[in-house]
Amino acid sequence: MPEIISGGGKNADLASESQGDAYRRIVSRFTVMEKKIKIDDLKVGMYIILPTSWFKHPFAKNEFSISEKEQIRKIRECGFEEVIIDTAKSKVPGVEQKPPEPQPENTVKTQSVTVVPDELSEAIHDKKLPAQEKAKAVQKHSILMIRNLLDNPSAENIRDVKKGVAEVVDLILTDDDTSYYLMNITSHDFYTYTHSVNVGFLAVSLAKALFRKSMAHDMHELGAGFFLHDLGKVHVDPAIINKPGVLTDDEMEQMRKHPDMGHKILLDTNQLTNECRKIVMQHHERFNGMGYPKKLKGDEIHLYGKICSIADVFDALTSDRPYRKKMDSFKAMKLMKEEMLEHFQKDLFEQFVLLFSRP
Ligand SMILES: [Fe+2]
Numbered sequence: 437m438p439e440i441i442s443g444g445g446k447n448a449d450l451a452s453e454s455q456g457d458a459y460r461r462i463v464s465r466f467t468v469m470e471k472k473i474k475i476d477d478l479k480v481g482m483y484i485i486l487p488t489s490w491f492k493h494p495f496a497k498n499e500f501s502i503s504e505k506e507q508i509r510k511i512r513e514c515g516f517e518e519v520i521i522d523t524a525k526s527k528v529p530g531v532e533q534k535p536p537e538p539q540p541e542n543t544v545k546t547q548s549v550t551v552v553p554d555e556l557s558e559a560i561h562d563k564k565l566p567a568q569e570k571a572k573a574v575q576k577h578s579i580l581m582i583r584n585l586l587d588n589p590s591a592e593n594i595r596d597v598k599k600g601v602a603e604v605v606d607l608i609l610t611d612d613d614t615s616y617y618l619m620n621i622t623s624h625d626f627y628t629y630t631h632s633v634n635v636g637f638l639a640v641s642l643a644k645a646l647f648r649k650s651m652a653h654d655m656h657e658l659g660a661g662f663f664l665h666d667l668g669k670v671h672v673d674p675a676i677i678n679k680p681g682v683l684t685d686d687e688m689e690q691m692r693k694h695p696d697m698g699h700k701i702l703l704d705t706n707q708l709t710n711e712c713r714k715i716v717m718q719h720h721e722r723f724n725g726m727g728y729p730k731k732l733k734g735d736e737i738h739l740y741g742k743i744c745s746i747a748d749v750f751d752a753l754t755s756d757r758p759y760r761k762k763m764d765s766f767k768a769m770k771l772m773k774e775e776m777l778e779h780f781q782k783d784l785f786e787q788f789v790l791l792f793s794r795p
Contacts, residue, residue, distance in 0.1 A: 472518050478508045483525035486516070501525070551584035551593045552600035553577045560607050571617030575633060578604060582629040582663065586670050591705035598660045598707070601636065605659035608640050615641055619791055620765070626755045628669050628677065634755075636663035638747035642788050646743070654709070658740060661708055661715035665744050668698025668716065680758030692728045695720055711740060719744040722779040742781050746788050749776065765792060 470485065478484070485499045499522075502508060511519065559565060559573035578600070585597045608615045618637040639662035640655070647653045669677055672694050676687045683691060698716040702708050708716075718732065718741030725733030727745070737745075753768035763771070769789055777785065 470520050470522050473521050474518050475508070475512050475516060478502065478511065478519070478521075479528050480505060480508075481526060481528040483522040483527075484511070485520040485522060486511070486514075501527070551588075551596050552581050556581060556600055557603055560603050567611070567613035568617045570611075570614045571621060574604060574607065574614070574618065575621055575637075578633040578636070578663075579629050582632045585664075586629055586667075589667060589670055589701055589705075591707060594664070594702075594705055594707045597663070598656070601659045601663045602656040604636070604663075605640055605655050608637070609644055609655060615644075626752075626757050628666055631751055631755065632663055632666050634751045635665060635744065635747045638750060638788075638791075639665075639744050641791050642743050642747060642784070643740075645787055645791060646784070654712075657709055657712045658715075661712035661740060662744055662747070664698065664702070664708075665716050665719045665748065666694065666698065667701055668694035668696065670701070671697045682759070692720070695729055711738065714738040715740045715744045717741070719748050721745065723781050724778040726779070742784055746772075746780050746785055749779070750788070 473482075480502050483499070483501045556574065556577035559570055559577060562570065565573065581597055581600050585593050608618065615637075619641050621634065621637070636659060640659045643653065643655065643658055643662075647655070672690055676683065676690055679687065695717050699713055702713050702716060715738075717729075718737050721727035721730065721732045721737045721741055722745065723734060723737065723742065725731050749772060750765075750768055753763050753771065754765055756762045769792075772780070772785065773789075
């Protein structure tokens, strides 16, 4: 059985945002210390803000100080004609820094941008929305939320996303009809944020079935762990994540670092409990010890990690890849049962299969 690699680059709908649109989105939060600059005028020491998401350039972050000319060459290769620089954060020898202009009192200097779309909460609480439409709206706006987070996984943004996820978790816990449609959503592409959201829906639903009679689990925290399980992919080269083919050994080695890197982001930003951080660290471990990064087996893997691994593999199998079409749910379930059952804790997998029956 080939290794299942889940989650990739941009969602087709969301990717339709043009570079110009992305640029205008970023320009809309300009401060007085930020200005547009031609690529030819870039210098080492300038603090740059790239006019697109990290999926479209080879750098780890959208914002950084240019430390060498090689980075300017790479920026030019990306096809940008101009970028934004923050003059206050730039340190360019011989260039005088313009001090921030005084702002009138009671004016907002920057437009506040929240990673959680207002429409997510509106859809969740819209009592007139039929369950199937509600599920579609919740998926769409959850995907936007996770996309925004992956663009900038700061502590503040993770905290905001946890609030958005908590509302989604409450919806799944209290609304069986909408939960059914969330479980059976047919939009499965291979992009990281779509995958993160689908795994979130699936894993929270499995946790709901398993922990129905228990108060011992913080479902909000658990939900955040599931939605953020692939957070470490923000530090994997996008060329590897988006590669339209099977990864080489070296590329696979890079990819296999994402559980550890995601765990580190959560530690550095002091987010999630130790138990829920294990979801991020252990979602590629396998019950038979054949997973990664630590080759844990059986009960060495936390229950939360085992739940996430089932949802993760199922979504990977039912998602389109550049080199293979998605399987339908039945075929995926059959393959998991017949060829991969030793990867999972059997009773958890059986409970997962039962989730797809109509309530
Ligand atoms: Fe993963």
